[in-house]
Every structure is written in C-alpha cells, then in structure tokens.
Amino acid sequence: MSSESFDYSEQYKKLYEAWEKTMSEAMDVWKKNPLVKTGVEEAEDYDPMEQYKKFYDAWEKSSSEILEKWVNSPLFAANIGKAVEHSSGLKKHFDEAVEKVLKNMRFPTKTDIERVLSSINNLEEKINDLTDKLDDVSTPPPAASTRKKK
Amino acid sequence: MATKSTKFIPALDDVEKAREKFLKALDITLLNPPDVEVGASPHEVIFTENKLRLLHYYPQTEEACSTPLILVFALVNRPYILDLMPGRSVVEVLLKKGIPVYLIDWGSPGDEDKNLDLNHYINRYIHKVVQKVKKHSGSDKVNILGYCMGGTMSAMYTALHPEEVRNLILMTAGIDFKVEGTLNLWGDKPNFNVDKFIDAYGNAPADFLQSGFLIMKPIQNLVSKYVNFYENVDNEAFLESFLAMEKWLNDNIPVAGEVYREFIKYLYQENQLVEDKLKINGKPVHLKDIKCPVLNLIAENDHLVPPASSIVFNDLVSSEDKKTIVFPAGHIGLSVSGKSLKGLWPEVSDWIIERSN
Numbered sequence: 207m208s209s210e211s212f213d214y215s216e217q218y219k220k221l222y223e224a225w226e227k228t229m230s231e232a233m234d235v236w237k238k239n240p241l242v243k244t245g246v247e248e249a250e251d252y253d254p255m256e257q258y259k260k261f262y263d264a265w266e267k268s269s270s271e272i273l274e275k276w277v278n279s280p281l282f283a284a285n286i287g288k289a290v291e292h293s294s295g296l297k298k299h300f301d302e303a304v305e306k307v308l309k310n311m312r313f314p315t316k317t318d319i320e321r322v323l324s325s326i327n328n329l330e331e332k333i334n335d336l337t338d339k340l341d342d343v344s345t346p347p348p349a350a351s352t353r354k355k356k
Numbered sequence: 357m358a359t360k361s362t363k364f365i366p367a368l369d370d371v372e373k374a375r376e377k378f379l380k381a382l383d384i385t386l387l388n389p390p391d392v393e394v395g396a397s398p399h400e401v402i403f404t405e406n407k408l409r410l411l412h413y414y415p416q417t418e419e420a421c422s423t424p425l426i427l428v429f430a431l432v433n434r435p436y437i438l439d440l441m442p443g444r445s446v447v448e449v450l451l452k453k454g455i456p457v458y459l460i461d462w463g464s465p466g467d468e469d470k471n472l473d474l475n476h477y478i479n480r481y482i483h484k485v486v487q488k489v490k491k492h493s494g495s496d497k498v499n500i501l502g503y504c505m506g507g508t509m510s511a512m513y514t515a516l517h518p519e520e521v522r523n524l525i526l527m528t529a530g531i532d533f534k535v536e537g538t539l540n541l542w543g544d545k546p547n548f549n550v551d552k553f554i555d556a557y558g559n560a561p562a563d564f565l566q567s568g569f570l571i572m573k574p575i576q577n578l579v580s581k582y583v584n585f586y587e588n589v590d591n592e593a594f595l596e597s598f599l600a601m602e603k604w605l606n607d608n609i610p611v612a613g614e615v616y617r618e619f620i621k622y623l624y625q626e627n628q629l630v631e632d633k634l635k636i637n638g639k640p641v642h643l644k645d646i647k648c649p650v651l652n653l654i655a656e657n658d659h660l661v662p663p664a665s666s667i668v669f670n671d672l673v674s675s676e677d678k679k680t681i682v683f684p685a686g687h688i689g690l691s692v693s694g695k696s697l698k699g700l701w702p703e704v705s706d707w708i709i710e711r712s713n
Binding site for chain 1: 370405406466467468469470471480484487538541542544546547548549552553555556557564571572573574575576579580583
C-alpha cells in the first residue's frame with residue numbers, strides 16, 4: 207500500500223478502538239473476581255491462581271491480536287522504515303568520520319582490512335578451481351564414493 | 357476467625373512453589389544455561405570455500421536412491437534446524453529412508469563479504485557445491501531441496517542450470533512477493549530504503565534481522581513463549597526441545613550486504629522472479645525453464661512466507677510432474693515439529709526416491 211493513500215488518523219482510531227475493546231474483555235474477566243465484589247469471606251470457591259490465569263489468557267489473546275494488527279499496519283511499516291533510514295544515515299556519517307581519523311593517523315582502516323580479506327577469499331577460489339582442474343586431469347571420472355549401494 | 361474460603365489459603369502456599377519454579381527457570385535461561393548439542397548426525401566436511409562448508413552425512417542404512425540430495429538453507433540463521441537433535445531431524449528421516457544427504461552451511465559472512473551478490477551465491481557457491489556433490493557421489497545429477505530463502509535461490513539455480521537438477525523440492529520458498537504478508541509490507545519500496553541501509557551497514561546485521569522476526573509476533577515471542585517455558589520447566593522432554601530451539605533462534609548471522617540488497621530490491625520490491633524480469637549476471641532467470649519434477653512444500657500457518665507467496669510456483673514452471681503439499685504447520689514447525697517429521701517427511705522421502713533412480 208502506498209503511503210500517499212494512507213489515512214494515518216483513521217488507522218490510529220482503528221487501533222485505539224481495537225485496543226479498547228480487547229482490554230475491556232480482559233478487564234471483564236478480572237471483574238468476575240469475587241474479591242472485587244464481595245470480599246474474601248464470601249468467596250468460597252475463589253481460586254486466585256485460576257483467576258489470574260484466566261486474566262492472563264484473556265490479556266495474552268487480546269494483546270497479541272492488537273499488536274499483530276499494529277505491526278502489520280502500513281503506519282508501523284512506514285515509521286519503522288523511517289527509523290531505519292535515519293539510523294543508517296547516522297551510522298554512515300559516524301563510520302566516515304572514524305575512517306578519516308584513522309587514515310590521517312596512518313592506521314589501517316576497516317576498509318583496508320576488508321580489502322585484504324576479500325583478496326584472500328578470491329585467491330582461495332582460484333586455488334580451489336586449480337585444484338579441481340588438477341584432480342580432473344590426474345584422476346579418471348567419476349570418483350565414486352565408497353558408500354554401499356543397493 | 358475461620359474463613360469459608362477453601363482455595364485461597366492453599367493458593368498462598370503455592371507461592372513458595374512458584375518462587376522455586378521461577379528460580380529454576382531463571383537459572384536455566386540466564387544464570388547457568390546448559391550446553392545444548394545440536395546438528396549431531398554424524399557427518400564429514402567435504403568442501404570449504406570462504407565461510408561455506410559442505411557437509412556430507414554418513415548413511416545410516418543401505419541407500420535407496422542413487423541421486424544425492426543437497427539441502428540449501430536460507431542465508432538467515434543456521435542450517436542445523438534441519439538436524440536439530442536426535443528425533444527432531446529432517447536429515448535423520450531422509451538418511452533412514454536411504455537418501456544420500458549433503459547440506460550447505462553458508463557460515464557467518466564477515467564485513468569483507470559484503471559484496472557477495474546473488475550471482476556469487478548461485479553461480480559460484482551453489483554451482484560449485486553441485487559439482488563437488490556429483491563428483492563425491494558419482495552421480496550425473498543432483499536433487500535439490502531449498503528451504504525459505506534457500507528455496508528461492510534453488511529455484512533460480514534450477515532455472516539457470518536445469519541440466520544439473522533431477523528433482524527440485526521447495527520448502528516454504530518465497531516466490532510471489534506481492535501477496536499480503538508482514539515482511540512483504542515492511543520490505544516494500546515506500547517503507548524500506550535498502551540502498552541507504554546496506555550502504556551504511558555493509559551487511560544486514562544479525563540483530564536487525566532477529567529484531568524483525570521477534571516483533572512480527574511480539575506477545576508470542578517475548579511473553580507467551582517464556583510463560584509456557586515456566587509452566588513446563590519440570591518437564592525434561594519439553595526442556596530439551598525448548599533449549600535446542602532457543603539456541604537455534606538466537607544463533608543469528610548477518611546476511612551479506614549485496615545479496616540482501618538484491619533480494620529486497622529485485623524480489624520484495626519489484627517481484628522480478630514472478631514477472632519474469634530477473635537477470636543474474638546478465639542472464640535471464642525464467643522459471644518456465646524448470647522442467648524437472650517439482651515438489652512444493654508449504655506451511656499452512658507460515659507467518660514469514662505466506663502460503664500464497666509459494667503456491668504460485670508450480671504454475672510458473674514447465675514441469676509435467678509437479679506436486680504441492682500444504683501441511684498444517686508453521687515456517688519452522690515444518691522442519692522440527694513431531695507432526696511434520698512423522699506425517700510429512702516420510703512422504704517427501706518416498707517422492708524423492710521414486711524419482712531418483
């Protein structure tokens with residue numbers, strides 16, 4: 207969905223309504239707690255652990271629904287995208303500053319080390335290719351494995 | 357004064373038990389986490405290049421098929437999810453059925469690997485692995501099973517090198533990226549400036565990817581899972597399985613920058629594979645060039661790769677022998693749940709064996 211056609215205030219409203227509805231459901235479970243209404247002496251069959259579990263289950267269900275709806279909304283996607291973009295800008299700026307300082311001090315930078323390691327990887331690939339070619343020349347194909355076969 | 361409440365006081369007594377249970381859970385998860393052995397099926401490493409390792413599993417029975425199977429895992433997370441622990445291992449099921457199994461462990465890319473692109477992964481790494489496996493097994497072709505992102509890359513490889521692949525099996529592979537889905541929304545063009553991100557970070561950081569997966573289902577991943585763990589902390593079998601899964605879930609690796617950029621741009625944002633516009637190293641990738649037998653495995657409750665994203669694959673290839681299985685599991689459950697290992701993988705193994713000799 208494009209951000210241009212997206213109605214942010216409508217989306218906030220929908221999320222708020224969903225959150226309000228689901229939290230009301232969880233609170234309804236809590237309100238059935240006899241302690242809330244009548245006090246301990248009237249609560250013959252009251253099991254606080256069971257009551258808490260019911261409340262937790264209702265909370266878990268409602269919160270999952272609302273949060274999953276939230277992270278699946280174009281509003282969330284647009285905002286998280288913006289946050290990532292800003293942090294990327296900051297990181298790039300910081301890395302460039304560090305790189306400049308190290309260069310001026312005649313120290314090897316991260317880029318220099320990456321270049322060396324990358325060259326080693328390229329050499330490894332070439333050695334592997336050469337080894338394969340030598341194997342092909344020196345051994346008749348196919349070099350079947352020693353596995354048992356039916 | 358005697359109270360009429362019969363459950364209230366005993367419940368207070370339970371507080372002490374709950375406290376002990378909590379301390380045990382805390383000890384296991386944070387203070388003294390036990391060492392968990394994963395990926396334990398006996399194997400040898402038969403090829404390495406850069407961080408890549410090619411694993412060959414020792415056969416556990418007489419081999420029922422002459423064509424070896426290569427498992428191509430995603431570039432995100434580690435491949436040992438396919439061999440998590442004894443009794444929870446796709447590799448184990450395949451070996452017991454007599455299928456020769458090889459697995460690509462991509463390793464963890466370093467900053468120096470940020471320029472590795474789709475071309476390198478497909479035309480260098482996968483192609484090299486295929487040649488190595490052919491040589492090692494003595495077979496003229498291979499079977500390929502690609503999981504998630506590995507499935508998408510396996511489809512690309514098979515389209516580019518159809519002569520190398522006898523059978524292709526895709527497992528929760530993203531193909532159509534314009535269907536409704538959280539990652540499709542987050543990765544879409546207006547929301548995610550992938551160029552700026554990769555230009556700054558080099559590789560896609562492991563923490564970034566892991567945070568994304570966690571917040572897709574925040575309550576389930578950050579609350580419910582640990583409540584469930586607390587409730588089952590005295591159950592040894594549950595504990596063993598939980599700790600192995602936790603180890604895998606938190607054993608995150610970065611994704612090489614260029615391949616990540618291309619995956620997001622070409623697939624999530626431009627859907628080039630489905631629109632038949634994708635080119636790798638200048639060569640067009642036409643899914644219709646895939647003519648070998650195809651088995652498409654889809655997880656019905658997949659929240660990472662929506663079933664609709666995978667299901668189109670069989671309509672886009674030219675294969676005459678093609679099958680889709682939609683199994684009631686999640687993205688990870690397809691490889692580790694008891695239900696999948698008993699109900700799905702023996703069927704997959706039989707499908708492979710029937711078409712491999």
